[in-house]
Amino acid sequence: MKLLALETANEQCSVSIVDENQELFFQLDTRAKAQTQTILPMVEQGYAQLGLNTADLTAIAFSRGPGSFSGVRINAAVTQALAWSHDLPVIPVSTLQALAQAAYRLHGLTAVTAVLDARMSEVYIASFQLNEQGIMQAVDAEQLLDYQQAAQVAQFTLVGSGSALIKPEALEFKDIMATAQDIAQIARVAAQQQQWVAAEQALPVYLRDNAWKKIPEQGKS
Structure with missing residues (x-):
């Protein structure tokens, strides 16, 4: 293969x-x-x-x-x-699943909420957890939400370019791509x-x- x-x-x-x-x-x-x-x-x-x-x-x-x-x-x-x-x-x-996979590859995170800046005061967001095969799998649906809505649905550690947009203190993993x-x-x-x-x-x-x-x-x- x-x-x-x-x-x-x-x-x-x-x-x-x-x-x-x-x-x-x-x-x-x-x-x-x-x-x-x-x-x-x-x-x-x-x-x-x-x-x-x-x-x-x-x-x-x-x-x-x-x-x-x-x-x-x-x-x-x-x-x-x-x-x-x-x-x-x-x-x-x-792309959100791939971002979650990158968080696992780079930092060993096994439960993340992947957030990408969608511009126009919105983000793309979905949450993922690692399965037994080492793959991050979605635990909810991908959504396009404004910052306030996204902050309410975030379940796990925030990763990606939209992290600090929905929670200003979420800086540690915002640069993961x-x-x-x-x-x-x-x-x-x-x-x-x-x-x-x-x-x-x-x-x-x-x-x-x-x-x-x-x-x-x-x-x-």
Whole structure:
């Protein structure tokens, strides 16, 4: 089994290639909004380093949102294009779940409320707990809420860019960001159980209705 994992939903870009046991390739570009220029070259670099191509993959995993509108859209589009080209299944992974997985990977946290800044005085939020397979699983639904509402539904340790927005004292884990490593970790377990979908179902999740109309209000290009 070989999986390609892509993460562009957080205004950065990372690529991971894993097999059933280990990470084979990882690269991260932290420059904001450089995804369109870097995602495919990074994939090609991984292929070249490992002597692989898309046809050798079992599936492609991607962060499907919620997150940066443009970043989520890029991730879904690249995943669809690669998967369609070789009739591969895809594994959509929640950006909030990936953030929770990063909190476990980096700090060993096993119960977190993942919170991402959604702009316009709102956040994306959901809570997660670690299961026996070492994967953070949702214990409630993903929501788009204002700061006050979000503070009321937060269950566990706050992590992510929206943490201090809903609780000003929640500073310790506000800088945690998910990467393709976290997408790959979640997707590996899903792939072993063949929990995937066809390429045409590699759809972005925004949570906000008519997100494209509100980009200027969010300060995004």
